[in-house]
Amino acid sequence: MxxxxxxxxxxxxxxxxxxxxxxxxxxxxxxxxxxxxxxxxxxxxxxxxxxxxxxxxxxxxxxxRKEIISDVKKQLEKGTLYCAPTEIEVDLSELISRNFPSMEKIRLVNTGSEATMTAIRLARGFTKKKKIIKFEGCYHGAHDYVLVKAGSGAAHIGISVSEGSLEEASKNTLVVQYNNSKELQSLLEKEKDVAAVIIEPVLANMGLVLPEKNFLNEVRKITSENNVVLIFDEVVTGFRMSTGGAQKYFSIKPDITTLGKALGNGFPIAAVGGKSEIMDMLSPEGKVYQASTYAGNPISVSAALSSVKIMNKxxxxxxxxxxxxxxxxxxxxxxxxxxxxxxxxxxxxxxxxxxxxxxxxxxxxxxxxxxxxxxxxxxxxxxxxxxxxxxxxxxxxxxxxxxxxxxxxxxxxxxxxxxxxxxx
Ligand SMILES: Cc1ncc(COP(=O)(O)O)c(C=O)c1O
Structure with missing residues (x-):
């Protein structure tokens, strides 16, 4: 070799x-x-x-993990991709919603980046507002909306805004310091065109940074008072901090949640979910578009179903x-x-x-x-x-x-x- x-x-x-x-x-x-x-x-x-x-x-x-591999092998025998609905997608979505009651309705996607991109588009569609606020050093995937002062690889290399990103996108992403609810509050007093605040409830993309006491409660309070959608990006913390993620750990209910990583324990799957009135904006019934050939593919879904059942047990x-x-x-x-x-x-x-x-x-x-x-x-x-x-x-x-x-x-x-x- x-x-x-x-x-x-x-x-x-x-x-x-x-x-x-x-x-x-x-x-x-x-x-x-x-x-x-x-x-x-x-x-x-x-x-x-x-x-x-x-x-x-x-x-x-x-x-x-033995049980996951065995469930995936069984599914492989039955086909790898249908692009038509399956019972296991419904089973998995119901199970996720039982674990994360704030996720009243759910769309399965493939990656965390897709999940946060959809969450932000949904927030814009729902509020009819344009800007979003993120926290410096939080990483929410490699798309233009959030690749602004991002953590993870972007921070490692020292890229504040990626070349090739649309200025129009990055201009509408406002950035405040993590653990600084006062800064968030005063920004929202000035800016009236903010659709969403997106946050990693525990920041795992800048090394590890914990939310200070009451910080997340403050963020919840400020977003509610300003009619701004609160997106908890739980791509890392979902299923890792508890079977109900960081929101269960800290007892805070966001409006939209994104999951990935531990959900599929090594298989490419992610999810975006939240209040029904927001999620129902998605096409074809709603006018916010989201789609993917591989979304809900039976291989990843069987792996996630198996993983979540094991984690719950x-x-x-x-x-x-x-x-x-x-x-x-x-x-x-x-x-x-x-x-x-x-x-x-x-x-x-x-x-x-x-x-x-x-x-x-x-x-x-x-x-x-x-x-x-x-x-x-x-x-x-x-x-x-x-x-x-x-x-x-x-x-x-x-x-x-x-x-x-x-x-x-x-x-x-x-x-x-x-x-x-x-x-x-
Ligand atoms: C908190 C968080 N959100 C979103 C993402 C993007 O997920 P993916 O790499 O699956 O697109 C990551 C990836 O590390 C992440 O840590």
Whole structure:
């Protein structure tokens, strides 16, 4: 089998930058994957890794969960795409709505980007207003409406507004600081043409940044008072923070919700849903257009149905286990860094965390940017060398899965010890 180095040289000639999504690149070239199972990935060079990149938060139940693969195989025998309705689409939508009661009606789509694009168009159609407000460092996908001061890969590369984006689109996307409800309030006092506020209830695309006490309640209150649609982008937090996402965790009811990632546990599926009166604006009955050849495809739907059933069944032990493992890892890393006198912050919640090399608390984009990126790069490199794969950027999050074992956690702590020594 060709090595990662050789494959990357080939890839560079035919795929721009050699990868199919920007955050997959790191110096000098990424490892090429041979296979993955449970908490692990194997590369073509004969090495294996404990995976905390977790397909950017997708694989809550780990790679290749047996029941999901078996349900997908059964569906494969019956056909891969019909572009005509199926019973399992209805089953899945009902199940999602039971988990997320704010999602009274739901459309299934393929990616998180499609879900947020539809959510914003719906908000504009419903309110007959034009502008949207997002928070600096939140990432909602790679389309023009939201690719303004976005987190994730865009922040990593330092792109504030992508070249090629329509100025007309970015001009209508206003940006405020995360955890600053006063800024949101005063912007809405000035701007009367705002259709929606879109937010990651826990910001997982700038490293990890938590909402301060009452921030989300304030956002809910301010949007309601100003007749602005509140979109919770739960592409990361949906099913990861609880079976009812961040909205159940924090007891807040948005008007529209977007889901993706853990919904399909590795299969491409996402959802957009919300109040019936808003969702009923969709075509053909309504005048807001949304469509896709692959939407509701039976392969992804059977995977999601299987995943959600498993997460619901495992719920009493799933979330406590994830939280316990995450707390253990975080407190060990914090103790190590403190003993080594490395200035640091670790933000964590549920099954997510990230370390920042700074003295100051990280609560928004400007404080996240204060982290020493050179130290983070070193941390990533040494972790990788020691068989721990986290996302290669400070502006991403470390994700645990149900498959991470006690032995994985022990090995991870020991690798962080080596990495922190190198960073010191
Ligand atoms: C919060 C959030 N919303 C939307 C998206 C876009 O999802 P996708 O990459 O499936 O288009 C992402 C992707 O990382 C995300 O983290």
């Amino acid at each position: 060709a090595s990662s180095k050789d494959l990357f040289a080939r890839a560079k000639k035919i795929i721009p930058s050699g990868i199919n999504s920007p955050v997959r690149y790191y110096d000098p070239y990424p490892f090429f994957v041979k296979k993955a199972q449970g908490s692990k990935m194997w590369d073509v060079d004969g090495k294996n890794y404990i995976d905390y990149c977790n397909a950017y938060g997708t694989l809550l139940l780990g790679h290749g 495992l719920q009493p032990k799933l979330y406590p286990k994830l939280e316990k493992d995450c707390t253990k890892l975080v407190s060990a890393i914090h103790d190590l860094a403190s003993d080594m006198k490395i200035p640091h912050q670790i933000n964590s919640i549920s099954s997510m965390f990230q370390i920042f090399f700074t003295d100051d608390p990280v609560v928004d984009y400007s404080s996240a940017k204060k982290s020493d990126m050179i130290k983070f790069k070193k941390l990533f490199e040494v972790l990788l060398k020691n068989g721990i794969f986290i996302a290669p950027s400070q502006f991403e999050t470390v994700f645990l899965s149900y498959e991470h074992s006690k032995d994985d956690i022990r090995k991870t702590i020991s690798a962080y010890e080596k990495a922190l020594k190198a960073v010191k």
